Amino acid sequence: MTAPSAPRRPGADALARIGHPVPPAHSADASPHAFPDGGTWRTEIPSVEGPEALAVVLKESARLDVPVHRISQGSGVWMLRDEEITEMVESCAERDIELCLFTGPRGTWDIGGSTRTDSGGGGLRARGHDALAGCVEDAVRATELGVTCLLVADEGVLWTLHRLRAAGVLPAGTTFKLSALTGPVNPASYAVYERLGADSLNVPSDLTPAHLTEIRRVSRAPMDMYVEAPDDLGGYVRMYEVAELIRRGAPLYVKFGLAKATGIYPYGAHLREHALATARERVRRGRLALDLLARHGADGGMSPLGSRLPGELCRFPVPEGD
Numbered sequence: 001m002t003a004p005s006a007p008r009r010p011g012a013d014a015l016a017r018i019g020h021p022v023p024p025a026h027s028a029d030a031s032p033h034a035f036p037d038g039g040t041w042r043t044e045i046p047s048v049e050g051p052e053a054l055a056v057v058l059k060e061s062a063r064l065d066v067p068v069h070r071i072s073q074g075s076g077v078w079m080l081r082d083e084e085i086t087e088m089v090e091s092c093a094e095r096d097i098e099l100c101l102f103t104g105p106r107g108t109w110d111i112g113g114s115t116r117t118d119s120g121g122g123g124l125r126a127r128g129h130d131a132l133a134g135c136v137e138d139a140v141r142a143t144e145l146g147v148t149c150l151l152v153a154d155e156g157v158l159w160t161l162h163r164l165r166a167a168g169v170l171p172a173g174t175t176f177k178l179s180a181l182t183g184p185v186n187p188a189s190y191a192v193y194e195r196l197g198a199d200s201l202n203v204p205s206d207l208t209p210a211h212l213t214e215i216r217r218v219s220r221a222p223m224d225m226y227v228e229a230p231d232d233l234g235g236y237v238r239m240y241e242v243a244e245l246i247r248r249g250a251p252l253y254v255k256f257g258l259a260k261a262t263g264i265y266p267y268g269a270h271l272r273e274h275a276l277a278t279a280r281e282r283v284r285r286g287r288l289a290l291d292l293l294a295r296h297g298a299d300g301g302m303s304p305l306g307s308r309l310p311g312e313l314c315r316f317p318v319p320e321g322d
Contacts, residue, residue, distance in 0.1 A: 039303025162197025
């Protein structure tokens with residue numbers, strides 16, 4: 001049996017024709033980890049803010065044959081009515097797609113002025129007990145309506161929700177995803193968030209492949225990464241690096257964001273046309289990235305559709321009585 005050939009790196013064949021050297025890929029810097037199903041990557045369409053945008057994403061992903069493992073929303077559980085959440089849960093369940101909704105109030109929308117200073121103050125963290133409690137309220141409400149994945153932007157909220165999951169207040173199969181706006185930038189912080197209860201972690205899109213390798217030496221928790229980042233996350237477009245990001249960062253959720261697009265959080269009907277247009281284009285960006293992977297022979301290793309669980313992860317002990 002002939003061993004499969006290594007994926008072709010971007011431009012390698014053409015550059016070889018003129019004798020231009022291509023940096024070698026070293027096996028030592030590849031991630032040794034995978035999802036429990038054996039896959040090394042999954043896909044995510046972010047910023048899907050309600051049932052109408054979800055319908056656009058599902059229609060466009062079918063038209064362009066873009067496989068989708070996860071749909072995520074950024075405005076928050078509290079910005080959706082029960083009927084809207086139920087409709088999104090049912091639509092995703094019909095297609096075996098994981099739905100992830102953001103929890104509660106965040107500092108950037110709160111009354112604290114420090115988030116508007118040059119230093120950014122407390123950022124997205126939940127300010128005070130009431131904001132923490134609001135996130136808990138969102139989590140309980142969402143899971144009661146059938147949501148299985150919650151997006152979190154605060155380490156205290158994350159630890160609290162993990163304790164609630166361990167106590168059975170939240171279903172055991174609930175997963176917690178760390179927001180890109182608070183994502184860790186070094187291996188030690190990545191490992192801490194895993195131990196606090198994170199099941200997948202967004203990392204900033206400006207991390208280098210070497211940074212991903214450093215993280216993978218200390219943690220196997222799934223990583224989420226925008227291959228095209230919204231402008232408020234830097235606006236980076238890294239499609240030609242997708243294969244290398246998967247090789248270094250697996251298990252990896254490949255996220256299809258959109259640069260040069262006005263933000264839509266918190267979403268409402270006044271932003272409808274923009275939200276639907278950007279939802280449609282995110283799927284198209286996904287098709288572009290997947291086509292690129294296929295051209296390079298690097299499209300193998302995708303998790304089966306319907307896969308969502310992260311596998312066994314490291315946690316801090318939950319105190320007795322919690």
